[in-house]
Structures are given as structure tokens and as C-alpha cells.
Amino acid sequence: MKPVVIRVKRLEGASAVPFPAYASEGASGMDVRAALREPVTLAPGQFKRIPTGLSVAVPPGFEVQIRARSGLALRHGIGMVNAPGTIDADYRGEIGIILINWGEQSFRVEPGDRIAQMVLARVYRAEWIESVSLDETPRGSGGFGHTGIE
Numbered sequence: 001m002k003p004v005v006i007r008v009k010r011l012e013g014a015s016a017v018p019f020p021a022y023a024s025e026g027a028s029g030m031d032v033r034a035a036l037r038e039p040v041t042l043a044p045g046q047f048k049r050i051p052t053g054l055s056v057a058v059p060p061g062f063e064v065q066i067r068a069r070s071g072l073a074l075r076h077g078i079g080m081v082n083a084p085g086t087i088d089a090d091y092r093g094e095i096g097i098i099l100i101n102w103g104e105q106s107f108r109v110e111p112g113d114r115i116a117q118m119v120l121a122r123v124y125r126a127e128w129i130e131s132v133s134l135d136e137t138p139r140g141s142g143g144f145g146h147t148g149i150e
Contacts, residue, residue: 004120006064007057011094013037014053020118029067029117032097036111047081047100050115058089058120065119066097072115077103080116089123 008019013035020030034040035053042048058064066085072078081098097116101107109115 004059004062006059006120009055009057011035011053011055014051017053017112019054029119031069031114032066032095032116032118034097034109034111034113034115036109039111040109042078042099042101042107042109044077044101044104044106047098049096049098050109052095052097052115055092055094056087057092058087060089061123063088063121063123064095065121066095067117067119069114069117076105076107077101078107084119087118 010017017033017035020032022030032052032054035051040048040050056064064087066080066083066087068079068083079100079102081100085098087095095118099109099115
């Protein structure tokens, strides 16, 4: 598989933060780390923007999706408020991760901690065509639990 080149810029004060990296050969997401000068504590129910110290130039036709790390979610109840987050191809600001503590204990984010995953995804542009009717399907307009609880 040919890699997609993404230019990345380290921001001032983030020279020690590693670039996002795949943790295994088959990983879909790259771990991204906290660019903190000192630890940050999230109380239960609290959310904060955690800086990564990085900005990127995503090529046109792609986006970078930011997703929670499953280990943090399972062990500590740490997630993301806007999961998945989207880094658009034309955004050049710092990538920030909005972490939330859904757990019952305070959680401390240390400088350099792996706090989220970044997944590169292809993007397609839609063209809307107004129509007076749509094709019928077995599901029809059923939604929000229409298939029952089980």
C-alpha cells in the first residue's frame, strides 16, 4: 500500500513530542500524544482541550479523523466530546483533542501521553439533487429503534 504524504509542523514548545505513529503493522489509527508542559487533571465529568503541538497539511480529498483510544475508555472512562473529530484538508491550526472524563475518578494526563488516534480517510463531495420522491426500501422511514430492543 502506497502511503499518503502528510506534511506536519511542530509548533513552538513541542519539539520533544513524537509525530503520530502506528503502534502495530495492522493498525488503522496513529497514536497522537499530549503536548503539555505540565500534567493536566480531568475531574469526573470535566472536559478539556489537550494540545498536540502539531499542525498538518492534509491533502485534498482526505480528512484525518480523531478518535478516542479504547484502552483509556475501558480503564479510565476517558473519551472525546466530539468523537470522531475531523481535521479538514484546509485546516492549518493546531490539532487539539477534546478529552472528557466519563469515569468516577480524576484522571491525570501527563506530557507525552498517547491521548487519541488519528485515522486518514478519503472524502467524497456530495451533490444534492432535489426530488419529489425517493425509491422505496423495506425499512422505509423507520428509525430510532423501529426494529425493537432485541
